[in-house]
Amino acid sequence: MSEHASICIGIDLGGTNIAAGAVTAGGRIVARNKIKTKAELGEKVVLERVAKAARSLLDDEAVKSEKVVGMGVGAPGPVDIHTGVLATAVNLGWGRVPLADRLSAALKLPVIADNDVNVGTWGEFKAGAGKGQRDMMGIFVGTGIGAALVLDGRLFHGAAMSAGEIGHTVIASDAGVGRRTLENLASRTAIVNRLTALIQSNRPSLLTELTEGNLAKIRSRILAQAWEKKDPLTVEVLSEAAHHIGIAIANAVTLLSLPCVVIGGGLAEALDDRWHDLVQASFDDVVFPPERRTCKIRPSRLGDDAGIIGAALLAHQHLAVEKAAPAGLAQAAS
Amino acid sequence: MSEHASICIGIDLGGTNIAAGAVTAGGRIVARNKIKTKAELGEKVVLERVAKAARSLLDDEAVKSEKVVGMGVGAPGPVDIHTGVLATAVNLGWGRVPLADRLSAALKLPVIADNDVNVGTWGEFKAGAGKGQRDMMGIFVGTGIGAALVLDGRLFHGAAMSAGEIGHTVIASDAGVGRRTLENLASRTAIVNRLTALIQSNRPSLLTELTEGNLAKIRSRILAQAWEKKDPLTVEVLSEAAHHIGIAIANAVTLLSLPCVVIGGGLAEALDDRWHDLVQASFDDVVFPPERRTCKIRPSRLGDDAGIIGAALLAHQHLAVEKAAPAGLAQAAS
Numbered sequence: 001m002s003e004h005a006s007i008c009i010g011i012d013l014g015g016t017n018i019a020a021g022a023v024t025a026g027g028r029i030v031a032r033n034k035i036k037t038k039a040e041l042g043e044k045v046v047l048e049r050v051a052k053a054a055r056s057l058l059d060d061e062a063v064k065s066e067k068v069v070g071m072g073v074g075a076p077g078p079v080d081i082h083t084g085v086l087a088t089a090v091n092l093g094w095g096r097v098p099l100a101d102r103l104s105a106a107l108k109l110p111v112i113a114d115n116d117v118n119v120g121t122w123g124e125f126k127a128g129a130g131k132g133q134r135d136m137m138g139i140f141v142g143t144g145i146g147a148a149l150v151l152d153g154r155l156f157h158g159a160a161m162s163a164g165e166i167g168h169t170v171i172a173s174d175a176g177v178g179r180r181t182l183e184n185l186a187s188r189t190a191i192v193n194r195l196t197a198l199i200q201s202n203r204p205s206l207l208t209e210l211t212e213g214n215l216a217k218i219r220s221r222i223l224a225q226a227w228e229k230k231d232p233l234t235v236e237v238l239s240e241a242a243h244h245i246g247i248a249i250a251n252a253v254t255l256l257s258l259p260c261v262v263i264g265g266g267l268a269e270a271l272d273d274r275w276h277d278l279v280q281a282s283f284d285d286v287v288f289p290p291e292r293r294t295c296k297i298r299p300s301r302l303g304d305d306a307g308i309i310g311a312a313l314l315a316h317q318h319l320a321v322e323k324a325a326p327a328g329l330a331q332a333a334s
Numbered sequence: 335m336s337e338h339a340s341i342c343i344g345i346d347l348g349g350t351n352i353a354a355g356a357v358t359a360g361g362r363i364v365a366r367n368k369i370k371t372k373a374e375l376g377e378k379v380v381l382e383r384v385a386k387a388a389r390s391l392l393d394d395e396a397v398k399s400e401k402v403v404g405m406g407v408g409a410p411g412p413v414d415i416h417t418g419v420l421a422t423a424v425n426l427g428w429g430r431v432p433l434a435d436r437l438s439a440a441l442k443l444p445v446i447a448d449n450d451v452n453v454g455t456w457g458e459f460k461a462g463a464g465k466g467q468r469d470m471m472g473i474f475v476g477t478g479i480g481a482a483l484v485l486d487g488r489l490f491h492g493a494a495m496s497a498g499e500i501g502h503t504v505i506a507s508d509a510g511v512g513r514r515t516l517e518n519l520a521s522r523t524a525i526v527n528r529l530t531a532l533i534q535s536n537r538p539s540l541l542t543e544l545t546e547g548n549l550a551k552i553r554s555r556i557l558a559q560a561w562e563k564k565d566p567l568t569v570e571v572l573s574e575a576a577h578h579i580g581i582a583i584a585n586a587v588t589l590l591s592l593p594c595v596v597i598g599g600g601l602a603e604a605l606d607d608r609w610h611d612l613v614q615a616s617f618d619d620v621v622f623p624p625e626r627r628t629c630k631i632r633p634s635r636l637g638d639d640a641g642i643i644g645a646a647l648l649a650h651q652h653l654a655v656e657k658a659a660p661a662g663l664a665q666a667a668s
Contacts, residue, residue, distance in 0.1 A: 135493055149590075151485060158591020159469055160628045168622040169585040171507045173578065180620070244507065251503040252589060256483075257492020286514070288502040290412075294494045 007063060008319070009054050009071040009109075010312030012116065012304075015039055015091030018046075020053040021305070022063045023312030027127030029305065031060040039092045046092065047099075051106040070110040070319045072311030074119030075099055078162055084113040112318045116307055117164060118155050121148035123310025124262045128301040133260040137252055138300075139166060140265030141245065142220070145183045147252070155314075171247050182248040186241035188267045192218045195237050206231035220270035227271060242275055246282025253295050254288040264300030341397060342653070343388050343405040343443075344646030346450065346638075349373055349425030352380075354387040355639070356397045357646030361461030363639065365394040373426045380426065381433075385440040404444040404653045406645030408453030409433055412496055418447040446652050450641060451498060452489050455482035457644025458596045462635040467594040471586055472634075473500060474599030475579065476554070479517045481586070489648075505581050516582040520575035522601045526552045529571050540565035554604040561605060576609055580616025587629050588622040598634030 007030065012019040015037060022031040033056050037046055050073070058065040077089035084100020104111040114122075121130075121138030130136040130150070139147040145167035149156040156163050167183030184190050196215045199205050206226045211217040226234035249261050263279065276299060284292050302309055341364065346353040349371060356365040367390050371380055384407070392399040411423035418434020438445040448456075455464075455472030464470040464484070473481040479501035483490040490497050501517030518524050530549045533539050540560045545551040560568035583595050597613065610633060618626050636643055 147589075151490065156485065156590070159593035160591045160624050162622060162624055163589065163591040165588045165591075165622045168588045170505055170581050170620050173505045173581050174508060247504050247507050251585060254499045254502045255481075255497065255586060255589070256490070257494045257497040257499075259493035286504050288496060288499045290494050290496055 005067065006069045006316070006319075007067045008069060008312040008315035009057055010119075010308035010310065010315070011050055011054065011071065011073040012119070012307030012311060013037070013046075013050060013073055013075050013092075014116070014307075015076060018050055018053050019304070019308050020050075020057055021308035021312060022057045022060065022068065023309055023316075025313075025316045027123070027309050027313055029309065031057050031062040032308070033057055033060075037092070043092070043094055043097060047097075047102050047106070050103060054103075054107055054109075068109065070112070070315040071103065071107065072119065072313070072315035072318075073099060073103065073111060073113045074116035074307045074311045075113055076116050079113050079115050080161060081112070081114050081157060084111065086113065110315070110319060110322070112311075112315050114155070114311075114314060115148070117146040118148040118157070119310040119314060120264065120302075120306035121150060121164075121262070121310065122155055122314055123302050123306040123308075124264070124300055125150045125310075126313045127309050128306060129262040129298040130260050135256065135258050136260045136262060137164075137166075137249070137256075137258055138262045138264065138306075139245075139249060141187065141263065141268040142265040143187060143189050145187045145245075145248075145265075149256070151256070166248055166252060169248055169251065171244060171251065182244060185244040186248075188220060188223070191223065191237055191241055191267075195233065198233060198237070203233050205233040207234060220266045223267065224270040224272070227275065238271070238275060239278055242278035243282045246279045246284075247286055249279070249297060250283045250285075250287035250291075253283075253291050257291060257294075259294055261295065261297045262300050263297055264303070264306060269300065269303055339401070340403045340650070340653075341401050342403060342646040342649035343391055344453075344642035344644065344649070345384055345388065345405065345407040346453070346641030346645060347371070347380075347384060347407055347409050347426075348450070348641075349410060352384055352387050353638070353642050354384075354391055355642035355646060356391045356394065356402065357643055357650075359647075359650045361457070361643050361647055363643065365391050365396040366642070367391055367394075371426070377426070377428055377431060381431075381436050381440070384437060388437075388441055388443075402443065404446070404649040405437065405441065406453065406647070406649035406652075407433060407437065407445060407447045408450035408641045408645045409447055410450050413447050413449050414495060415446070415448050415491060418445065420447065444649070444653060444656070446645075446649050448489070448645075448648060449482070451480040452482040452491070453644040453648060454598065454636075454640035455484060455498075455596070455644065456489055456648055457636050457640035457642075458598070458634055459484045459644075460647045461643050462640060463596040463632040464594050469590070469592050470594045470596060471498075471500075471583070471590075471592055472596045472598065472640075473579075473583060475521065475597065475602040476600040477521060477523050479521045479579075479582075479599075483590070485590070500582055500586060503582055503585065505578060505585065516578060519578040520582075522554060522557070525557065525571055525575055525601075529567065532567060532571070537567050539567040541568060554600045557601065558604040558606070561609060572605070572609060573612055576612035577616045580613045580618075581620055583613070583631060584617045584619075584621035584625075587617070587625050591625060591628075593628055595629065595631045596634050597631055598637070598640060603634065603637055 021029040078087045100111040100113040147166040148164040355363045412421045434445040434447040481500040482498040
């Protein structure tokens with residue numbers, strides 16, 4: 001069986017976009033497609049749009065539709081991987097949605113669903129910066145901070161299926177309630193709030209000019225511009241964030257003796273090596289010393305594609321296991 | 335095959351004592367024995383004393399020696415579980431020692447060796463407070479603070495085999511270098527240092543009387559006495575320690591979505607429910623909210639026996655796996 005013998009579709013379902021890809025078992029994208037989510041139109045319409053994005057790939061010249069054997073979906077919220085039910089998705093304004101069953105019925109394909117951070121981490125593990133490792137943590141720094149764990153070659157979900165919530169770990173126990181956790185110290189949201197407060201208290205910053213005075217316009221790209229131009233206030237706040245991210249990663253590596261950590265997400269991907277070196281330096285400073293030699297923090301290699309590749313490779317993986325012992329994936333009604 | 339059909343010997347090798355037990359596959363101790371380690375006499379003598387402790391069990395009336403099938407050893411340092419080599423043991427003044435091979439040759443028994451914290455956690459998981467769980471962390475608070483993880487029903491060692499070093503995680507990043515990590519904030523060593531400094535700076539404390547003015551005599555039992563009598567200084571320092579321990583446990587549970595944490599060790603076992611309730615309250619305050627409902631912190635059930643029971647049950651487990659696929663345990667030369 002060649003690498004191309006079967007294809008799975010991977011869906012990265014986000015608050016803004018639905019990204020879809022047709023992916024080989026080796027992690028190669030043979031066709032892709034991206035449409036707006038239009039979350040404001042509600043759950044039914046969004047699910048139709050996901051199915052539409054998938055169907056357009058089935059119709060794609062580059063994809064022999066008879067070779068498409070399944071689909072994986074990464075969703076922005078907690079997912080019960082056994083039932084494929086999404087518990088809630090704040091970004092989408094959704095409550096409980098039986099995501100895998102709905103999409104499986106619409107597309108007549110087996111569908112597996114998992115949380116988007118788990119799916120992106122799986123992509124990096126199987127086909128990106130974590131390839132060849134046995135254990136790995138993926139950490140994604142954006143509006144929030146999430147992580148996922150691959151242990152002994154498998155995604156580790158934990159008892160309540162919420163493993164990886166590194167953003168909620170406390171690294172500054174003596175700080176006030178709003179400044180104790182990693183997410184409150186180093187997410188893009190926290191960084192922008194802090195910069196805005198400092199600028200409003202009359203600290204000068206290039207950000208005022210870059211946003212034409214409207215600080216609500218600060219995004220990762222603008223932060224990266226101010227960082228590259230060495231705006232002192234931006235350097236100060238982003239350096240603090242790197243320091244805290246390095247500590248949180250070190251804590252996870254110290255606890256789990258991890259050989260590999262991959263860092264991605266909008267903010268981390270927008271920033272240059274100088275910033276990543278600060279994360280590494282903070283990590284090296286506090287990690288349990290023997291791990292300093294064995295664990296390396298690597299930038300994500302798949303970037304925005306981690307979600308669709310990871311979702312598709314999860315489906316490939318589950319279908320391979322299914323063959324041996326059928327159970328687990330939502331099956332199309334026959 | 336009845337539960338008594340086979341017995342393994344479990345050894346808890348500590349800096350002060352060698353505790354040995356003959357243990358059924360169900361975790362019941364049928365004979366036990368404890369001798370001084372005499373670490374000052376060096377590695378060769380200590381290993382002979384371990385073998386002597388084991389042999390006295392083989393000779394015990396309660397143990398039919400022909401039923402003894404293997405031995406497990408918990409050692410106070412990092413152990414390569416595949417080779418049974420102890421890398422170093424500060425308490426014993428040892429460098430690298432091929433522990434499993436040496437003891438296997440001396441006793442003509444298959445021997446498995448692991449770190450003492452891993453072994454104690456395995457005991458609690460199989461036969462103590464973690465029985466029936468799938469995932470668990472054991473945390474032991476004494477002169478240092480160590481932990482071990484059972485994930486998906488197996489001890490998780492990690493890439494460098496040092497998983498569980500929770501004492502080295504940072505929870506107060508803004509504090510000075512000597513006050514950032516859990517061990518520097520909440521081990522018995524840290525607690526005694528802090529109390530001694532405060533008393534020497536003229537804070538009154540019942541500890542002065544309990545130790546007859548010699549603060550070097552503070553041990554867990556004396557701390558527990560001062561705590562029970564509500565000595566304000568002791569209450570202040572032990573409450574802070576409980577606060578920090580609760581945070582570190584919460585971080586692990588938030589990261590791993592653990593359903594169960596067992597707390598033991600000399601200090602934790604000496605202190606009463608009032609102290610354990612403070613740990614739980616701190617945990618509840620900061621853990622990722624969904625885990626608050628699912629994860630309970632339980633006091634250790636096996637106490638001092640966790641090491642010998644865990645070591646013996648590890649040997650039972652490995653021998654059962656061996657039967658299916660031989661590999662891994664040090665075998666006596668035949």
